[in-house]
Amino acid sequence: MFLGGFFSLLVLVGVAVVVVWLVSGGDGLSTRRPGSGGERDTPLEILKKRYARGEINRDQYEQMKQDLLDDGRSDRT
Numbered sequence: 001m002f003l004g005g006f007f008s009l010l011v012l013v014g015v016a017v018v019v020v021w022l023v024s025g026g027d028g029l030s031t032r033r034p035g036s037g038g039e040r041d042t043p044l045e046i047l048k049k050r051y052a053r054g055e056i057n058r059d060q061y062e063q064m065k066q067d068l069l070d071d072g073r074s075d076r077t
Contacts, residue, residue: 043068 041049047068051061 044065047056047061047064050056051058056064
């Protein structure tokens with residue numbers, strides 16, 4: 001009797017784990033946002049998002065943007 005109840009509980013927990021796994025996109029370790037398509041943002045896109053969220057002010061944004069653009073040009077020379 002005890003093993004039958006334990007087995008039923010084990011099956012129920014297993015089903016719950018599978019449902020959670022499927023709802024999370026099939027990858028329980030994923031840190032991507034839904035709809036991101038797995039593409040990574042460029043540093044400039046990340047900077048624009050930080051500015052849009054108000055994490056940095058305009059002066060910081062402009063300086064960081066210039067740093068990123070200057071860094072890209074120095075690699076080519």
